[in-house]
Amino acid sequence: MRSILIANPKGGSGKSTLSTHLAAWFAWQEETVMLGDIDSQQSSRHWLSLRPLESPQILGWDLDEDQKARPPKGTGIAVLDSPAGLHGKRLKQALMRVDHVVIPVLPSAFDMWASAAFFEELAEVKAIRREEISVAVVGMRVNPRTQSAQQLTDFLKQYDLPLLTCIRETQLYVQSIQRGLTLFDLPASRTKQDRIQWQPLLDWLVSNKRQQRHAI
Numbered sequence: 001m002r003s004i005l006i007a008n009p010k011g012g013s014g015k016s017t018l019s020t021h022l023a024a025w026f027a028w029q030e031e032t033v034m035l036g037d038i039d040s041q042q043s044s045r046h047w048l049s050l051r052p053l054e055s056p057q058i059l060g061w062d063l064d065e066d067q068k069a070r071p072p073k074g075t076g077i078a079v080l081d082s083p084a085g086l087h088g089k090r091l092k093q094a095l096m097r098v099d100h101v102v103i104p105v106l107p108s109a110f111d112m113w114a115s116a117a118f119f120e121e122l123a124e125v126k127a128i129r130r131e132e133i134s135v136a137v138v139g140m141r142v143n144p145r146t147q148s149a150q151q152l153t154d155f156l157k158q159y160d161l162p163l164l165t166c167i168r169e170t171q172l173y174v175q176s177i178q179r180g181l182t183l184f185d186l187p188a189s190r191t192k193q194d195r196i197q198w199q200p201l202l203d204w205l206v207s208n209k210r211q212q213r214h215a216i
């Protein structure tokens with residue numbers, strides 16, 4: 001079993017979009033996927049309630065904020081969506097049972113500044129320093145070859161964190177989410193360009209498999 005925490009204390013950075021897409025991709029790989037939501041907005045939970053029955057199944061995982069993030073037995077992959085403002089004790093609790101942290105960052109100054117404090121907080125976490133938890137960044141709503149894409153790349157050079165990929169801005173995300181779907185549930189012919197953008201993140205998660213911390 002592996003757990004992936006999607007986190008960035010900055011609101012609207014793309015956590016729920018990333019969480020739902022990862023859950024759907026792993027479900028398409030025939031993994032038993034749990035999608036947990038420690039966000040009181042329950043965006044991922046709501047999305048899951050809209051998911052068509054014929055789509056690959058993703059199980060909901062009830063978490064209350066003070067609980068340790070321990071998914072039920074039999075889970076292959078647990079994806080944990082988190083709220084804006086996650087830090088301190090609640091962040092530490094969420095990190096207790098995860099193997100990977102994926103941080104979505106928008107290419108804007110406000111978002112980068114807010115993320116910097118978060119990166120610094122993560123760098124102090126023992127399990128991260130010992131590389132028991134792997135951490136990576138994904139640029140969200142970044143159109144490649146723009147100045148802002150370059151600014152994001154330059155900003156991340158100060159930190160020891162890989163920028164795995166950049167996900168472009170497209171209404172396909174907005175439209176599919178409101179139907180309980182993701183781009184991975186749409187025909188491959190409509191989403192070819194976008195699937196290519198996700199691939200480095202998926203490869204990173206798959207190749208980090210052996211680093212899993214917890215066997216259930």
Ligand SMILES: Nc1ncnc2c1ncn2[C@@H]1O[C@H](COP(=O)(O)OP(=O)(O)OP(=O)(O)O)[C@@H](O)[C@H]1O
Nearest residue numbers: 011012013014015016017084141168169170173174
């Ligand atoms: N690549 C994209 N292209 C277009 N719109 C996007 C993209 N990614 C996210 N969005 C939109 O941006 C908004 C914020 O995304 P999302 O809800 O995933 O962020 P969040 O970090 O979960 O927010 P919160 O902090 O409020 O939980 C949503 O309306 C979402 O549909």
Ligand SMILES: [Mg+2]
Nearest residue numbers: 015016039043
């Ligand atoms: Mg959210």
